[in-house]
Amino acid sequence: MNALAVRRLCKRYGPGCDSCFTSPPVDSNRCIDCGSIVALRNVSFDLPAGELVGIMGESGSGKSTLLRCLFFDDVPDDGSAVFRDGDVTCDLFTLNRAEARKLKNRSFSIVHQNPRLGLNFRTTAGGNVAERVLTAGHRNYRGIRATATRLLRRTRVPTDRIDELPGNFSGGMQQRVQIAKALSVHPAILFLDEVTSGLDLSVQAQILDLIQELHQQLRLSILLVTHDIGVVKLLASQTMIMQHGTIVESGLTDQILEDPQHPYTQELVGAAL
């Protein structure tokens, strides 16, 4: 079963014309007729439930736009994304604002590259986790406090620092608080946006271990965006390669890394080795 089935997702920035999404892709993400930036051009893929799917690509290839669209931060121009969880089935882009907010609060979580985007630095570490739990509608102080403590312990943030501001923490700890916050509502889908960029190697390894462990224990469906080929190799069972707003290659991670077909993928794998 697919947790998320994305079909023909399109997003452009600029004036736009009829042929933006239909004209054959050239060696750029600009529409040849009107010059609009085509950030996503007919992107289709499946995120199977309980799997970790990686998305790789260079800067400007549309990875972040894809996450923004799926996380309701941006509205796509066309396409559908059908979400399934238990007996819930809905197309993300036909929901009204209130329904979208409810779904986002209860079923989706995101971990950003920069902790400043995901955390409120004026509230304590515990308060940040509490915010997510409160947003999902829980109103029991001791319950929320217990959840925050449990998740911080699980993500290996010292629990005696629960009432400290995240600004006092190291970069790796801030990232772990972000992960604790994201996990606090038992999301059905977790989006990871370059979570290890900007961290030193040993901390990167700790965060990756943590993600792998949580993925195996909680059976979350995870969509992971990165441009680090090592991360994909370690974590993702399936991988998609994006370039100029299109998915140029997708399949099992091993297969793609061992036998790249598309010239861009070949270049990518070659550069990493």
Place this chain on the structure above:
Amino acid sequence: MSEAQEQHVDRPGSEAPASAKSLGAVEDNGPLPRPGSEPSQTSADPTSQRSRRRREHEFALLDPVAKREIRRASLKAVCIPGYQVPFASRELPIARGFGTGGLQLTLSLIGPTDTLKVIDQGADASVNACSLRKLVRKVCPGVKTSEITSDATLIQTRHRIPEEPLTDRQVLVFQVPYPCPLVLVESNEQRRVQMHGESDYSKIFVKLYEDLARFQEITLSHRYPTAIHRHYVIDPSPIPRFDVPKLDHARCLHLFGAGREKKIYAVPPFTDAKPLEFDDIRFRVESFDVAGQRQACQRCGSAESYLNELIRPDGSRVWVCSDTAFCQRSRT
């Protein structure tokens, strides 16, 4: 209220300044305010009928258009309990921040048969209350003022609700400095409006959580966020926590006017008004206990009212009622 007051209202647009001569004619026009201290304006056409009939100002100062707008905003506020209705706050002879929102509500609602009470932090005799009362008396001929809560039909208040329960014949008007409870946690107004629309108040709960985690106590002593009719959360003006439960299912109409922020909102009679709280940590009001003993008012002996703590020159402490009219009544 409005019927009686419209008869005093001059034709809108009759703004031609009167000459010193035509001012004399005003006296024949009935019970109209004629502040003698105001300098007479010099003007154009002394023969004009319209300028002859001109008065110094309308009944209750505001022009009819302004009153109509404020009454409409008030009606809308009553229809959508807790929703902040924007209105064009008018200039008044008092400065913004001195109760212009409350005063505009009072002036647009008051009629010659009304009895007005003005209180400031519970007291009828403090400067803000006295000045506002004097102003309303001057611009609304025929209006009676009273310090007795049960006599008043309209009560304008600054930061307290009278101790005596109000009836369905009374309207309580609040002066509000900050109408939006979300302003503490969200600086972007557009997002605040959206949060109100979706009844998304989790950020306020984060503030309450933080208080409990750090101080084991919610540190809001006044302006306690209160959910009205299970949707909108309001800032009930800086009334103490003690007064918040009085909003819930009260018999009177509560109207809130924020003049500087240009918002009007209401808690209608018999409406849910629930302070935000956690399931396991309930809202509680101030305690006046000293060593386990509920203090009583030094003057009237009441142990139920909201008390002010006074420190005497010798360092000893006494407690007196904040609501002076209630205290007076309990003593006699």
